[in-house]
Amino acid sequence: MELQQKLAVLADAAKYDASCASSGSIKRNSKNGSGIGSTDQGMGICHSYAPDGRCISLLKILLTNFCIYDCSYCINRASSQIERARFTEDEVVNLTLDFYKRNYIEGLFLSSGIIQSSDYTMEQMVNIARTLRKKHDFRGYIHLKTIPDASPELLRLAGLYADRLSINIELPSKKSLKNLAPEKNSVTINQSMGFLKENINESKESRKKHATISNVNRTQKSKFIYSPAGQSTQMIVGADSSNDAKILTLSNKLYNGYQMRRVYYSAFSPIPDASLNLPAKSPPLIREHRLYQADWLLRFYGFNVNEITPIPKRLAPDMRHHNDVNQNIATPDSHSGNGMLDLDIDPKLSWAIRNRDIFPVNINTASLERLMRVPGIGAIGASKIIKSRRIRPLRVHDISRCNLSLKKIAPFIEALDANPANKYLEQANLKQYFLNLQPTQMALF
């Protein structure tokens, strides 16, 4: 098969992976090297945008889409009738270097179907990363999707060459994993995540030590660099009946337990030649979007899962039965009590409307944490407000001078002058006020 044809098949097979991030690694460049490439600690670079609005930052491909597993949600499962292909190691290496030299990409995101055995596959992936690093002194970004059952030796090696490793959690519950991915095992997935976490932490310690000890000692032991951009995972949303509360609870656990850098949510999109136990409907993109927003609230805004998806009130027995039957049908307006996020408005606004008694917040006196709980004020906005109010007390209109949306924020704040928008807080249909602010936005999804 021609290289171009292989690329078509193996890029197509990789398109269901949500992540394309190239951020959060260590600072590195090729100034004193023999090759090319650089990475930054901060944000990555999107070199193109796909028609679905997603960023293309990495060469995201599968080494092969042959696979011995039969996960029903996966296009590459053993029983699927799709066209198969397999890259050689050199082909992947050269594609990465050639694309990088033209500034198309930040690096490589390599994943693979499982051929022969987990270790056999993992070893090939590690070899590619090693060739890029050792033979070509490539200093761009490498993300390896790790095979969970691979041996600890291979997982250890992988982290020496990759900036980021990931293992997919795949589904929000063990039961769903058992149903839909019979060969995968949630125990090994968790064990491998734990193994990566230990190595990543060991590397962090080593780098920290290295930065603080004197130059004399520095030569004695070299820095241990292992997956400096940490680990991430991906969860498929909408392939089973798990609600958002369940998903977010699991994410929270992954963030806290394994120090995940990111949990990616991938709206299940119907695949050709699909298995019959799966919903054949268009991917729940808005739900995915709301989950990302909720995920942000968990990580950066000090919210907990129960605030974002309030615990359902105890339902009467007949109601409970009714709810079970309809578990699969999460309608946009049924967010109260069924553990689903409101699809019409973002989760912070939704929380504020439910807790409107704590508003309005005074922008001249409120703490940073409190300001960040106001819908429309993010971390940057809140710090701008705090800086500005040190100089003089703020008026309602100063909000727009801080580049914030006054319309969205106004009902929730108090300032030096009177704020007529506070009256909306008392209206029963507060949500409607906000829906009117964004009349056409939703229709385009």
Next chain:
Amino acid sequence: MFTVQIRDFEHWRTTARELLQRDTCPSLIQWEVEHQQGLFGDMAESHFAADVVYQQVYVSAQFLSLIEQAACYRDDAKWSVFYRLAYRIAFQEKELLNDMTDPDVARLYTMCKRVSRDKHKMKAFVRFKKMGDGSRHGENHLSDDAAVSIGNQCVAEHLVPEGLAPESLAPEDLIIEQYVAWFEPTHLIVESLATFFTQRFSNMHFAILTPDCCMYWNTKEVCFGEGVQKPDKVHDKLEELWCEYYANIFNPARVKLKAM
């Protein structure tokens, strides 16, 4: 009112310092970019001859780094905004930069943000094309149609390290891959991105051509040249592979009309 002509950021900085030392009110100065070798007008000269009022004028390091970034902004009105801010920070409102509600401060941050965005875009969207299939040192392989239309014969000279005499190298060492990119930045950012590009593509011979300024890197040193006109399209066969990748990596089920 008098006119002061300046060349670049460093020149602005020295001039502004002298004017601040003489307690010159911002409303008296008209800042202009020097287009010819003209010096200050009479008024200006007499002003610079005036007595120094303050030996030392202080502004914060944060302010300096912000205006250095904003100096890439393509609008000559920036110079008077900088001076007004410097004057107020030095003599009136030390904490001025924290006041996000002040129009001049807001303008400065907006300029910085636009410049930073433009720099980010240039890092992302510069596209290198490989010239020919590798060239032999000493041959001007850019003398084909594409190179002539680049209108800059020195691209080839710039890209080969100086002092590399052909006879001192084995034939296989003479093959040097050369990459050329054409880009049109919104702001005047080419020089400020030299570090990024040369440290990323350290071992690649490349030229980035723009209408304002061109950057050349021969793996040893960077140099800048005059801006050039848009060259004709150069064909690089890797583009076909890239298009194949691009066509296959996105998921049509996720298409968003808004994003197209």
